[in-house]
Amino acid sequence: MTTVADILREKRDTRIITMRMHETVATAALIMQRENISSVVVQDIVETEGATVIGVFSERDVARALVEYGPATPSLAVATFMRRALVSCALEDSVLLVLRRMTEHQIRHLPVMDDHALVGVLSATDLMRHYLHEAEAEACSALASSDLSAGLLALR
Numbered sequence: 001m002t003t004v005a006d007i008l009r010e011k012r013d014t015r016i017i018t019m020r021m022h023e024t025v026a027t028a029a030l031i032m033q034r035e036n037i038s039s040v041v042v043q044d045i046v047e048t049e050g051a052t053v054i055g056v057f058s059e060r061d062v063a064r065a066l067v068e069y070g071p072a073t074p075s076l077a078v079a080t081f082m083r084r085a086l087v088s089c090a091l092e093d094s095v096l097l098v099l100r101r102m103t104e105h106q107i108r109h110l111p112v113m114d115d116h117a118l119v120g121v122l123s124a125t126d127l128m129r130h131y132l133h134e135a136e137a138e139a140c141s142a143l144a145s146s147d148l149s150a151g152l153l154a155l156r
Contacts, residue, residue: 004098004112005091007130008120016121018043019078021054025065026074028057039109041121042078053118055082056109088113089122095130098122 008014018041019028031040039058043051057078065073065081088111089098098110102124112120 002095002130003091004089004093004095004120004122007095007122007126008091008112010130010133011120011126014120016041016118018051018118019057020045021079022077024074025062025076025078025081028078029062029074032059032062038123039121040078041111041118042082043118051118053086053088053111053113054079055084055086056107056111056121057082058107058109060108083107086111090114091119095127099127102127 015035017031017035017037019031021042021044028040032038039056041053042055042057044054045051061078061081062073065076068081069076083105087101087105087107089101091112091114102108102110108124110122111118112122
């Protein structure tokens with residue numbers, strides 16, 4: 001069974017880009033464009049507890065904010081638009097569980113938490129890349145074992 005930890009080890013880019021909940025939509029959009037990412041993890045900076053993850057702000061949230069607030073959007077806080085219930089996963093979670101969670105909540109990015117600490121971000125693209133590599137390896141293995149028909153079927 002493939003776990004979240006396995007997928008994180010496969011990732012090319014392991015940076016975790018975060019921002020504070022009171023920063024603006026304009027700042028979030030600039031960060032996402034500069035870093036070539038489609039979401040940022042939002043944290044509430046608490047002096048006594050450190051940085052607490054409270055959600056994810058994505059390109060989809062930018063679009064929704066623009067529709068709702070128009071020209072005022074760039075100056076508004078990201079906390080205004082992000083989902084309030086944090087949806088996350090743990091290192092030991094199975095990929096199947098993560099796919100179910102993403103589908104159920106209609107999201108494409110999940111913060112990965114380990115004992116309340118942010119240790120990564122998993123995206124739908126990360127999962128697709130994993131399954132693509134798995135399918136390619138299976139096809140190569142079938143071809144190597146001279147089972148041409150199985151190899152060709154696996155590539156479909």
